[in-house]
Amino acid sequence: MKLITCLILTSLALTSSVMQADEPLRGVIDRELAAGWKSKNITPAPHSADAEFLRRVFLDLVGTIPSQDETQKFLADADAAKREKLIDRLLADPRFATAQADTWDLVLFGRNPGNADATRKRDGFKIWLAKQFADGVSYDRMVRELLLGEQPGSEMFQVQFRSQPEEATVLVSRIFLGTQLQCARCHDHPFDRWTQKDFYGMTGFFVRVVVQESSSGNNKAYTLGEKSTGEVLFSGAAKDQGPGKKGEPVKPKFLGGPELTEPVMPKDFKEPAAPKNGEKMPKPAFSRKEKIAAWVAAPDNPYLARAAANRVWAQFMGRGLVHPADDFTEQNPPSHPELLNAMATGLKSHQFDLKWLIREIVNSRAYQLSGTGSLREALPTSFERARVRPLSAEEIMAAMRKATGYDAEGKTPANLGNAGNEYFMRYFGEPTNGLGEFQGSLSEHLFLNNGEHVRGFVRRKKGNLADQLLVSNDPWEQRVERLFLSVLSRPPKPAELTKFTEYLKSDPKPEPRLEDAIWALLNGSEFRFNH
Amino acid sequence: MKGVAVTGTGLVLPNWGALAQAKSATEAAIKNKKRCIMLWMNGGASQLDTFDMKPGRPTGGPFRPIASKVSGMPMCEYLPKMATVADKLAVIRSMKTQSPDHPDGIYHMHTCYKMSERTPHPEIGAVIAKYNGNPDSDLPSFVRMGSTGNGGAGYLGPLYEPFGIGRDGKLGSFTSPYLPEEGEKKRADLFRFVEDEFTSEHKADPFASHRMAKERAWRLLRAKSVFDSSKDWPKAKERYGDTEFGRGCFMARKLIEAGVPFVEVGQENYDSHADNFVCHKANMQLLDPAWSGLLLDLEERGLLQDTLVIWMGEVGRTPQINNRAGRDHYIRAWTVVLAGGGIKGGQVYGSTDVDGKEVKDNPVSEGDLFATIYTTLGIDSRAKHYHGVRPIWLTPEGTGPVKELIG
Numbered sequence: 001m002k003l004i005t006c007l008i009l010t011s012l013a014l015t016s017s018v019m020q021a022d023e024p025l026r027g028v029i030d031r032e033l034a035a036g037w038k039s040k041n042i043t044p045a046p047h048s049a050d051a052e053f054l055r056r057v058f059l060d061l062v063g064t065i066p067s068q069d070e071t072q073k074f075l076a077d078a079d080a081a082k083r084e085k086l087i088d089r090l091l092a093d094p095r096f097a098t099a100q101a102d103t104w105d106l107v108l109f110g111r112n113p114g115n116a117d118a119t120r121k122r123d124g125f126k127i128w129l130a131k132q133f134a135d136g137v138s139y140d141r142m143v144r145e146l147l148l149g150e151q152p153g154s155e156m157f158q159v160q161f162r163s164q165p166e167e168a169t170v171l172v173s174r175i176f177l178g179t180q181l182q183c184a185r186c187h188d189h190p191f192d193r194w195t196q197k198d199f200y201g202m203t204g205f206f207v208r209v210v211v212q213e214s215s216s217g218n219n220k221a222y223t224l225g226e227k228s229t230g231e232v233l234f235s236g237a238a239k240d241q242g243p244g245k246k247g248e249p250v251k252p253k254f255l256g257g258p259e260l261t262e263p264v265m266p267k268d269f270k271e272p273a274a275p276k277n278g279e280k281m282p283k284p285a286f287s288r289k290e291k292i293a294a295w296v297a298a299p300d301n302p303y304l305a306r307a308a309a310n311r312v313w314a315q316f317m318g319r320g321l322v323h324p325a326d327d328f329t330e331q332n333p334p335s336h337p338e339l340l341n342a343m344a345t346g347l348k349s350h351q352f353d354l355k356w357l358i359r360e361i362v363n364s365r366a367y368q369l370s371g372t373g374s375l376r377e378a379l380p381t382s383f384e385r386a387r388v389r390p391l392s393a394e395e396i397m398a399a400m401r402k403a404t405g406y407d408a409e410g411k412t413p414a415n416l417g418n419a420g421n422e423y424f425m426r427y428f429g430e431p432t433n434g435l436g437e438f439q440g441s442l443s444e445h446l447f448l449n450n451g452e453h454v455r456g457f458v459r460r461k462k463g464n465l466a467d468q469l470l471v472s473n474d475p476w477e478q479r480v481e482r483l484f485l486s487v488l489s490r491p492p493k494p495a496e497l498t499k500f501t502e503y504l505k506s507d508p509k510p511e512p513r514l515e516d517a518i519w520a521l522l523n524g525s526e527f528r529f530n531h
Numbered sequence: 532m533k534g535v536a537v538t539g540t541g542l543v544l545p546n547w548g549a550l551a552q553a554k555s556a557t558e559a560a561i562k563n564k565k566r567c568i569m570l571w572m573n574g575g576a577s578q579l580d581t582f583d584m585k586p587g588r589p590t591g592g593p594f595r596p597i598a599s600k601v602s603g604m605p606m607c608e609y610l611p612k613m614a615t616v617a618d619k620l621a622v623i624r625s626m627k628t629q630s631p632d633h634p635d636g637i638y639h640m641h642t643c644y645k646m647s648e649r650t651p652h653p654e655i656g657a658v659i660a661k662y663n664g665n666p667d668s669d670l671p672s673f674v675r676m677g678s679t680g681n682g683g684a685g686y687l688g689p690l691y692e693p694f695g696i697g698r699d700g701k702l703g704s705f706t707s708p709y710l711p712e713e714g715e716k717k718r719a720d721l722f723r724f725v726e727d728e729f730t731s732e733h734k735a736d737p738f739a740s741h742r743m744a745k746e747r748a749w750r751l752l753r754a755k756s757v758f759d760s761s762k763d764w765p766k767a768k769e770r771y772g773d774t775e776f777g778r779g780c781f782m783a784r785k786l787i788e789a790g791v792p793f794v795e796v797g798q799e800n801y802d803s804h805a806d807n808f809v810c811h812k813a814n815m816q817l818l819d820p821a822w823s824g825l826l827l828d829l830e831e832r833g834l835l836q837d838t839l840v841i842w843m844g845e846v847g848r849t850p851q852i853n854n855r856a857g858r859d860h861y862i863r864a865w866t867v868v869l870a871g872g873g874i875k876g877g878q879v880y881g882s883t884d885v886d887g888k889e890v891k892d893n894p895v896s897e898g899d900l901f902a903t904i905y906t907t908l909g910i911d912s913r914a915k916h917y918h919g920v921r922p923i924w925l926t927p928e929g930t931g932p933v934k935e936l937i938g
Binding site (some may be wrong): 112113114137167170180182183239324326327332371372373374375376378388389390430432433434435436437438439440441442443444445446447448449450451452471473493496499503512513516517519520521522523525526527529531 | 650671685706708718722726733735742745747845916929
C-alpha cells in the first residue's frame with residue numbers, strides 16, 4: 001500500500017502543472033501540491049490509514065466522531081471506493097449542515113462578538129445558517145442575505161455592529177473579501193494600498209443601518225432598519241485629532257471600486273418618526289445596504305470567490321493558500337497561485353456551491369495524507385502532512401458524548417446538565433493565541449481532571465460505554481478493542497491491547513479501572529485534536 | 532534540570548508538598564527575573580484623600596495630612612504606617628488617562644489600551660507571566676485575588692490566563708480531585724502510557740503543548756500547600772492587619788517568594804460617589820497595615836528590590852465634592868504609587884494645580900506608566916506581538932518609560 005502511494009505521488013510530481021480542461025479539481029490539487037513538494041525537495045507523509053481518515057473526515061464534515069459500528073463497518077469494507085462513498089454520505093448527512101453552521105458561526109462572530117447583550121444567544125441565527133447549508137443555498141446568496149438581514153435569524157450578523165458601522169467595515173471586508181482594512185481606520189495602511197478614505201468609503205454603506213429592538217416579556221427580537229440620511233464624517237489621521245475638530249462627509253465607495261451613485265435627497269427631507277415597539281421602520285428612499293449586499297455578493301466581485309475558496313481550503317487543510325486566510329495583499333501572495341485560481345474559477349462555474357468545493361478537497365490525496373511523521377509544525381506550510389487542529393468546544397462535547405455512549409439510553413437533552421455546555425465553551429472555546437497557535441491551558445485540564453461533567457461521561461450509566469463493557473462476558477481483549485474503537489475510532493495497537501487488558505484484568509472489581517481507561521483515552525492528544 | 536521528574540525550583544517529585552517551606556525555593560526565586568504585586572483599588576481611590584492632598588482648599592475634604600519619612604511627601608492621617616516607609620515609594624501625582632468609567636477604565640489600566648478597540652490586549656499580569664515567568668514552575672504564573680482585571684491573557688493565549696484564588700488561598704473551580712491520591716497516580720500513569728504510544732509517531736507541537744498543560748495541572752495540585760496560609764497567618768496578621776485584604780497581601784508575598792511572577796490583590800469599595808470620606812477612612816485603615824506590612828516583609832526577605840509593588844485603580848476621584856459628600860470618577864489628574872522592583876523610592880513625580888484639577892507638570896499616560904513598569908521589570912515595553920495579521924506593541928506608540936522613576 002505504501003509503495004503504491006509513493007509511486008502515485010512520484011508520478012504526480014512529474015506531471016507538468018498545466019491545467020487540463022474538465023479535470024476534476026481534486027486532480028489539480030494533488031498535481032499542484034506535488035509540484036510544490038518537488039521544487040522544495042519535500043517528501044510528503046504517507047497516505048492515511050483508513051481509521052485515521054475516517055475520524056478526520058467525520059470531524060471535518062459532521063462535527064463529531066463515528067460510532068463504534070460505523071467505524072467497524074468502514075474498516076471492514078473492502079470496496080476500493082469506500083472513502084469517496086463515505087464522503088458523499090457525510091455530505092448528505094443532516095449533521096453536515098449543523099457542523100458547517102457551527103464553523104461559520106465562529107467565523108462570523110468569534111467567541112466574543114460585539115453587542116454582546118443581543119448576540120450572546122443567537123440560536124435563531126444558527127438555525128438560519130444550518131438551513132442554508134441543508135438547503136444547499138449557494139455561497140453568494142448566503143452572503144447577500146447576511147448583509148441584507150431580512151430573513152428571520154439572519155439579521156443577527158449585522159446586529160453585532162449596532163452603532164458601530166466601522167466594525168461592519170472591518171468584518172465584512174475581512175470575512176467576505178479577504179481584505180484587512182482595520183489599519184486604515186486610524187491611518188493609511190502602512191504597507192498595503194488602502195487609505196483611510198477606502199475605509200470610510202466602505203463604512204458609508206453601513207452608517208445608516210439601524211438595529212431595532214422589540215420585546216415581548218423577556219424575549220427580545222431584532223430587525224434591521226435603514227435610514228435615508230446620515231453620513232460618515234472623516235477628519236484625517238487619528239493622531240491629528242483634537243477636541244472640536246469636525247469631519248467632512250465621505251461618499252460611499254466600493255472597496256477598490258467606484259463611488260456609489262445615488263439620488264440626491266430633497267433638501268427638506270425629514271426622517272420619519274421612530275417606530276413604536278414591534279413596528280418596522282419604513283424602507284429608506286434609497287438603500288445603501290442593498291447596494292453593498294449586491295456588490296459584495298456579485299459572482300463577479302473580484303474578491304468574493306478567491307476569499308471563499310481560500311477560507312474553505314484553510315478550513316480543511318489547516319492554513320490558507322494565502323495565509324492567514326483573510327489577508328490577501330500583494331505582499332502576501334498565495335503559496336500555490338494556480339491552485340487558488342482553479343478553486344476560485346471552479347467555485348464560480350459551480351454557482352458558488354461550497355459542497356462541491358468541499359467534496360473535491362476532501363477527496364484529494366493531499367487531504368488524505370497521514371498525520372504521522374517528525375514534522376513539528378501544526379499547519380505544515382507545504383501541506384506535506386495532515387494539519388493538526390484542536391477540536392472546537394462544540395466538537396469536543398459532541399465527540400465525548402459519542403465516544404462514551406452518553407446518549408445511548410433514550411433521549412438526552414441537547415445541553416449537558418449543571419451548565420456543562422457553558423464550562424466547555426469557557427475552557428475549550430478559545431484554545432489559541434493571537435497567531436492561532438494552540439496552547440494547552442491549566443483551566444482546561446483542571447476541568448478535565450476534576451470536573452463532574454467529564455466524569456459524567458466516563459462513569460457507568462445504564463447503556464453507556466462503561467456499562468456495555470462491564471455487562472459483557474467477552475474476554476477483556478475484545479472489550480479493550482471495543483473501547484478503542486469507540487473512543488479513538490481505531491483498534492488498539494498490540495502494546496495498547498496488552499497494557500489496557502492487564503490494567504483492567506488486575507482488579508476483580510474493574511469498574512473504577514474502566515473509568516480510568518475511558519478517561520485516559522478521552523484526555524489524550526489523539527482525542528483532543530483532529531489530525 | 533528540565534524534565535517531568537524535576538520541578539521548576541529544582542526539587543524532585545517527592546518534595547513537591549514541601550515546596551513552600553523549602554529554603555532553596557526562596558533562593559531559586561531570588562535568582563529568577565523580577566516579579567510584581569499589584570494592589571488594585573477597585574472602583575478608584577481618591578488621590579485627594581491619600582497622596583495628593585489639598586488641605587484648606589474647597590476640594591480638600593476633612594482629612595489632615597501628616598508628614599512622612601520623606602519631606603515633600605505628606606500623606607493622609609489614616610496612612611500612618613505608610614508614612615514610615617515613604618522612602619520606598621514613588622508617588623506619581625500626574626496621571627492623566629482616557630477611560631473614565633469602570634469596565635473601560637479597568638481594562639485600560641490593566642492593558643494600557645482602550646477597551647473600545649476590539650483587539651484582545653493582554654493584561655499586565657499575562658505580560659509579566661509570559662516574560663518573567665518560569666515555564667517549569669509548578670505554580671501558575673498569573674495569580675489574582677478578588678475582583679480585578681477584565682482582559683485576561685488576550686492575544687498572548689491560554690497559557691497566560693489568570694488563575695483566581697481566594698484571599699485566604701482557597702483555590703477556584705475544579706481543583707479538588709475526586710480520586711484518592713493513589714487512584715490519581717494510577718490514572719495519570721495510564722494517560723502517560725497513552726501519550727507515549729501516540730507521540731511515538733505524532734510529533735506536532737500542539738500535542739506537546741497539550742501534554743505539558745496536563746502535567747502542569749497535576750503539578751499545581753501537588754504544590755497546593757503553597758496556597759495554605761493557615762499555619763503562618765497567625766504570626767503574620769499582626770503586621771498585615773487581621774483583614775481579608777491583609778491576608779491577600781500576605782498570600783501575595785508567599786506566592787512571590789515561591790516564584791510566582793505576578794500576583795494581583797483587589798481591595799473593594801473605593802467607588803465613593805456618596806460618603807467618600809467614610810469609605811476612604813475605612814478602606815485606608817485596612818490598606819495601611821497591609822501595604823506597609825507587605826513592603827517591610829518583602830524587604831526583610833531580600834525580595835523588595837526585585838519585586839515591584841503597584842498601587843492603583845481604574846480612575847481617580849473628582850476634586851469637587853458632590854452633594855452627597857461623594858467624589859465621582861476623575862481621569863484628568865490622579866495618583867498611582869510604585870515601590871520596589873528597581874523603582875527609585877522617596878520621590879514625588881509630577882504635580883497638580885492648587886485644587887488638584889489639572890496636571891501641572893510631567894503628565895503620565897497609561898502607556899507611559901506601563902512602559903515604566905515593564906522597563907523596570909526588564910521587559911521590552913515595545914515588544915511586538917501579533918493578533919492575526921496585525922502587529923501590536925506592548926505599549927502604544929508615542930508612549931515611553933519615565934526615566935526619573937527608575938533607579
